Amino acid sequence: MKYTTFLFSIVFTSTIFAQESTISGKLKNIQNNEELDYVNIGIANKNVGTVSNSKGIFVLKLNEKVNPNDTIVFSHIGFEIKKILVNQLNSDHNIIEMIPSENSLKEVVVSFKKPKPKQFGRSSKGLGLMHSNFFYAFDKTVDDYLSRERGMEFRIKKDCKVETFNFNITSNEFKSVKFRLNFYKVENGLPSKILIEKDIIFEVKDNKLGLFTVDLKPYDIYLDKEMGDIAVTIQWIESIKTNEKSKFFSISTSASVTENSFYREKNMANWFKSGQSLTFYLNTMCQ
Missing domain, CATH: 2.60.120 (Jelly Rolls)
Incomplete structure (x- = not known):
């Protein structure tokens, strides 16, 4: 069984509403330009996390515990984990390209005689x-x-x-x-x-x-x-x-x-x- 990681783009916007800071954007598979849905997004140990929706759109709410040097992690089965510092997402349109990789996993074949x-x-x-x-x-x-x-x-x-x-x-x-x-x-x-x-x-x-x-x-x-x-x-x-x-x-x-x-x-x-x-x-x- 083979899992292939594709290139995809993430377009971000950073917005501040009153005292609440958010990072929003859209995740796409750059190889076919399709949206990447239900991607896990979060910052470790800061109680900050979300998932993208069915159209690849997400809004990540940042709390008072987050600082500019914290790392936002994007993960999805079949794709490489992507890590980006909060302070790298200052402009309105950040495009991040991920290098494709191939993971060859042996297919598990199990035969039970009398399960x-x-x-x-x-x-x-x-x-x-x-x-x-x-x-x-x-x-x-x-x-x-x-x-x-x-x-x-x-x-x-x-x-x-x-x-x-x-x-x-x-x-x-x-x-x-x-x-x-x-x-x-x-x-x-x-x-x-x-x-x-x-x-x-x-x-x-x-x-x-x-x-x-x-x-x-x-x-x-x-x-x-x-x-x-x-x-x-x-x-x-x-x-x-x-x-x-x-x-x-x-x-x-x-x-x-x-x-x-x-x-x-x-x-x-x-x-x-x-x-x-x-x-x-x-x-x-x-x-």
Whole structure:
């Protein structure tokens, strides 16, 4: 299997509204001039992050913690990571060209003789008394949700192929929410590097409530027993509100002394761990 990184351009504008500073722009694949959608954008450890939309447009809000020498990181599966200093984005139209590279990855072919079904995670919906919400009290607009992540830790002890991902929605005030499904290695108790180099995007439509299932069989995702602890998360990348007051999207959860959930407010922000067990699980076939 071969992943090819293309040249693409990023056109930025920097604008200051009152005391709020923003960097906005549009990401394109320079080889074919197509927009580059859902690119992760952020500044490490500054709680500053976002994603580009379906047309490659983004607005990155800078807080008081950001200084001119901080580095903005642009990342997308299939493309090289690009790093740019904040002070290099002063003019209205900065064009950045990225050199293409080719990564040759061996295609994984796994043959299980007598696979057995195995579930990772909690499928119980509980009593409906606890909820994990994507909304924070200090969020001003729904765009503040962009790149936010929630997920669970799973311990992999067998070789498995993932068939479905499932989670239970307890409140949903959105006509549409698009998420990215991520698989991370857990190191020092927190998510670290991406394990699965596949861009898995799914959409929750029409204020859907209850169990939501994502079919992962077409992606050929294999979990190796050598992986140990992993984190599986969903990342908010785009949404359409039902009305102007829409803000809630929640997943059922319960307190736990044996399981860990993870969350971070923005892409590139610090991860946090909580003793909760979301209704959030994988169905797999294992050897």
